[in-house]
Amino acid sequence: MSNNDPGTRLHALDAVRAIALMLGIALHSALSYMPGIDPQLWPLKDGQQSLSMSLGVFLIHIFRMSVFFLVAGLFAHMLFHRRGAVAFLRNRAARILVPLVLGWVVCFLCIAGVVVWSLVRANGGQWPASPPASGKLSFLHLWFLYILCWLYPGVLMLRRLVHAVDRNNVSTRVADRILRHLSAAPFRSLLLAAPISLALFLEPGWVWWFGVPTPGYTWMPPAVPLFIYGYVFGLGWLLDRQHALLDQLARRWWLRAWTGAVAAGLCLAMAGLEASYSTVRDPAIKLAYAIAYGIALVSWTLAFIGCGVRFLGRSTPLLRYLSDASYWMYVAHLPVVMALQAWMMPFPWPGLVKFATVTLVTCASLLLIYGRWVRPSWVGLLLNGRKYPRAAEPAVAVSGSDG
Template sequence: MSVLQRRYDIDWLRVIAIGLLLVYHVAIGFQPWGVMIGFITNGESWSSLWLPMTMLNIWRIPFLFFVSGMGVYFSMQRRSWKELMVERSLRILVPYIFGMVCIFPISVIILQAYYHWDLHYAANAGHLWFLGNIFVYAVLLTPLFYSLQKNLNGKFVTGLKKMLSSPLGLTPVVILFVGEVLVIKPMPYELYAMTWHGFVLGLLAFVCGFCFSLCGESFWHMLRAWRWLFLVLALVLFVVRIFVFGFKTPGFLLAVESNVWIFSVLAFGSKNLNRSSKALSYLSEAAYPVYILHMIFLFLGSWLIFPLTWVAPLKFVVVLVFTFAGCFGTFEIIRRVVFLRPLFGLKIKARQPIIHKNNQGLAQA
């Protein structure tokens, strides 16, 4: 099996997407409806945040499913299907169960304490629902993915590569997501967590992400060549949504806009981010634990800051900094403690050989 060059742009985009997730969740605390979906909310809303939030919300979660499908493709290149299942179980299932039992309930207790509700513990996936979905997808789809990988010269893969070497070849991809909306009729479209809409949409995005990576450089070259078209089209659809339809935008238009934003982000990422750095190495390792932990520090920051008489924008910045600082500070502990690493999806590092110096020279212990 050929060795593939690592796509650092996908690593960068994954890190950026996790960062945007944290910013978005902090912003929910400044919306009047935040408490309705289980967030601590500030007494003073900040309505100006809603415009960037509504732009992000229709593509940020689907994008993570696309990237997860791509990640499976690259993991397959150096693992058998049994090794892949073991790796997915350790990296996804273990943190999911641990987070459901030990992490998310802490944030719920903070929420209950802030609003003086009765305190009670209950295992709950909460924001970690995403991990449960992608583990199920990996289990269901691994046989199909390995079959496609073994038949790279078959008619299906050859036809797929040819189709996705043209921007028009993305039309069937968009149609799949439009069909999902027309069949399931989600209300609202942005409600992904623990819904059939989120499950089916995530499944489609996971498969499409795998297929994009399967097509190789011809697909990425096409995206880069047409990146400005995707960006302009996404902006036009966003403007039409805001100024023409508002809250009554048809679901099929949201599905189209969501996909075009994703194509645009992938295209510009491929053009500008496909390079390694020490910062990327650090952030790539940190992204998973930060995602798992962030609700605890978000709620702690909200509990401490929201009762103050500061203006909303200042509170937003302080809670955001508190959340990032708490997550990365805890990550610095996790990455150094061997037994904690697998609980947060990190690989257990191999023990480094001890070098002894003696009269005969150097010998490894």
């Protein structure tokens, strides 16, 4: 997923992606303890519920996937211009498409086993008479990779079309100038939220509490999430053309963070703290919510990137190790999270304690597996682009894996 050339590797963005991955593990760990969660969305509902889980899921969901897509777009542009179109697509097929297919098969079988075990145990060792059923296609948590499989050829086709129509690259220079102008000041960059807010407003039947709809349940991605994530991916693509803009994002990242917090607070005031699957009927309220949500998404995404550039630009063995392990942890974490949730379901522990246990044990176990068996294997070659000898593992990274 990342650029592995040590001469051009952007360590801050690798670290940002790794931290966003940890937030994703925390989000999935929280779903079992979130009041009002739909069993079709998450079949393991624990008896210990906490509104703090809803708050965490709501806030993390606003910006986490946008960070992934922006970083993916930036690294895609870097890789494309270093290797060319054919080698770029070949690399993306090996590093994205193959892990998607293999990871989905393994994760689906493991998750199915966990759900069956949980149902049988909850029913006194017997298969329930009316088990929950869902014939709905699901790419699970790997829908991010699935959308990238659309965006990579899509951006190359769009690039070829633009160059065919605009041989003097006027449109590219204009786009660079606009992005440079909007990135120069935090409040100016709020204009970048306009296309996102408009797309959300135009989405019929928008379940507003969950923000950008998850495009992981159909072979053809829905138009609105595909547009939004493609737009953010495109911002990352353009951002790689002007690395000086990363320094601009780093200078006032805190102001963007506060702007996003205000916008997210407005969204919570309108949608409520408890998860809801209702849609918005009043066009004025829907428009106001879409504007606030778009501002929160853009502000927090840029603030997250800027904060990483500001504080995580220096490579350390721990950050480099976590960055390398992040792809493996992303692919493999969901069955581990669900297995731990199912195992702890009968325990009378508070939901917050269970959540913390699931998150920490998942991260620690996946880091241990990565260091001992994945990193020096063909799986490490597939995910990281190279195999590392087991002796080359930095001891500080292993000992600090809970961080």
